[in-house]
Amino acid sequence: MQHLRQLIEIENSELAQVLRFSLYGLEAALNQAREEYPQDPGIELCEQFLQELYQLLQPISVPQVEVSGEFKLIHLQTAFNSDSELNSYLGNSPLQSQNDADLWNEIQRCLLRVPENLAIAWRRLAGELAQEVGAVEDTQNLDELPFIRDEIIYPGLSGTIQAKGLCLSQKALLKTDINRSYATSELQLLAGFLLLYRKVLEIEPNLHHALKSVFSFDVVSFYTSPEQRHLYLEALSDRWQRTEKTDENTDPIFNLRAWIDMDEAIHSLVFIPPAERYSWWGKLQQESRRVLKKVANKAIKAGHDIRLKQLSGLYADNCTFSKDDIQLDCGGTPGEVLACLRVYARINQEENPGRVLFRSLR
Incomplete structure (x- = not known):
């Protein structure tokens, strides 16, 4: 040493x-x-x-x-x-x-x-x-983001520098316009994502979206195109409302399609370059994917032939499962998928392509 x-x-x-x-x-x-x-x-x-x-x-x-x-x-x-x-x-x-x-x-x-x-x-x-x-680091002076759990994301500072940190807060969730109890923890999680995203977009200038139903040609920055913020949040809210109704619907295929759309909206909020899969952001968004798998398993148990595939790895190995993908020239490894925006789904022999961001080979 x-x-x-x-x-x-x-x-x-x-x-x-x-x-x-x-x-x-x-x-x-x-x-x-x-x-x-x-x-x-x-x-x-x-x-x-x-x-x-x-x-x-x-x-x-x-x-x-x-x-x-x-x-x-x-x-x-x-x-x-x-x-x-x-x-x-x-x-x-x-x-x-x-x-x-x-x-x-x-x-x-x-x-x-x-x-x-x-x-x-x-x-x-x-x-x-x-x-x-x-x-000195201060874990008491924190701005709160509404979500389904309490978690210190990072501390603030006190002493010669006064800076607020950031945390997830169940208490902040209860103060919002979506504060009722849901029958399932899965719906609670999606409500948390909706409210969290609303707040995050107020404090993070580097966010983009790639939601095809809102802007189909490219990844668009909320900073340079501020009108996209309202359009994206409106689409996210619409998909949330459709997913919320699955609590009343007994058709597992209808429910699965609604959850796939909601999961796509969640994963279409991105940074450029996209957040690394095992980062805090990556792990947060993966919580939606884990719930989606549970919904797919319910459809399988009901007798349906279901296959979901989260697209990752070499783009050449995934492009047959995707459509309308977006090419980037930064982040990750050239030739690889950077982010899976929408999962590939085969539902009773019907092919439903996924959508990805991928790094060009150049």
Whole structure:
């Protein structure tokens, strides 16, 4: 560890910065693997190594410096903008915030779109850099997003920087216009998505949509085409109302089609590049897919021949199952599916093509 310590402590070194970020990622990966494989024969050595790694990554004590006329978090902004791995998931657009509070929120929201291990490493680094300028993470000062559960998405800051964090809140859900109890947890989840999306579109300027029934030609930005926000939310609400009526309908095929349409609307809210599948955003949207499978299983139990396929992997292997796909020139791996907007469905021998975003080979 001697040479690692010497390199990581060099001030103003790009190599030291790259090493620190890589070790954060290694730490996060090993912690996750340790939880998944508690009986692994290497578990004790892994824990000892993690302890050494933790000590190595402790922030170096530096004198507090007053930063006037610029961000206190200027070093965090610079490091974030220059990280090539982050850029591969987020695109090359630099951070746009003009003050520390907005910068904290912009960075934290970006981290919701990258793989979990990378997000964990960067959240830890962001917290350390904030602490160096006299700010501390605050899990009480949070903006609330309505949803079916309580969850801190990311903390705010207090001290020299005042910034609100973000959380999911059942209490906020109960205050909305859709607050009644539903017969199934599945319908409660979809109501949560509808209300969550309404609120998210107010605070996240980087969102787009690719809902074919609203705009069939391309992925469209809500920032550059603000009228699309109303059109998308109106379509989402209409599909929600049709899905809500499935609670009263005994036809499993009618119900399945309504749920497929609703799931498509949920997955058609996207970033460019699309959020990584195992990011916070990716996992959130996958909750809709898991419910869709339950609805399909009910139709199967009723005697229907049903096959659903979430399209992923090489586009060449999936294009026969999809239609009206959209090609992008950023994100992911060239030639692969970036996001499955609509699942492929075979319903009693009837083919219903899916729809995807995919990366061009060029």
